[in-house]
Amino acid sequence: MPVVYAGDTVADMHMILKARAQQPQGRWYGVGVLPPHVQESEARAEAYIAVLKAAGADLVIANIEELNPEMVDWLVEQ
Numbered sequence: 001m002p003v004v005y006a007g008d009t010v011a012d013m014h015m016i017l018k019a020r021a022q023q024p025q026g027r028w029y030g031v032g033v034l035p036p037h038v039q040e041s042e043a044r045a046e047a048y049i050a051v052l053k054a055a056g057a058d059l060v061i062a063n064i065e066e067l068n069p070e071m072v073d074w075l076v077e078q
Contacts, residue, residue: 002027002076006067008035013055029075032057033064
């Protein structure tokens with residue numbers, strides 16, 4: 001069964017990397033969520049997206065409400 005973990009910090013994304021290392025047979029997916037303060041400008045948002053992806057995020061979204069069943073299905077099928 002896949003595990004989808006959403007968080008808004010680098011530490012949250014590192015959690016997924018650690019889970020993958022400890023249980024490589026699992027299906028672990030990290031979803032970064034942009035905090036409101038980085039969405040104040042496009043440049044800040046883009047920079048933080050890059051940071052979250054570099055930290056292990058498979059996907060970055062602007063709002064946790066975007067993480068609906070269809071989005072999870074899409075992520076798991078990638």
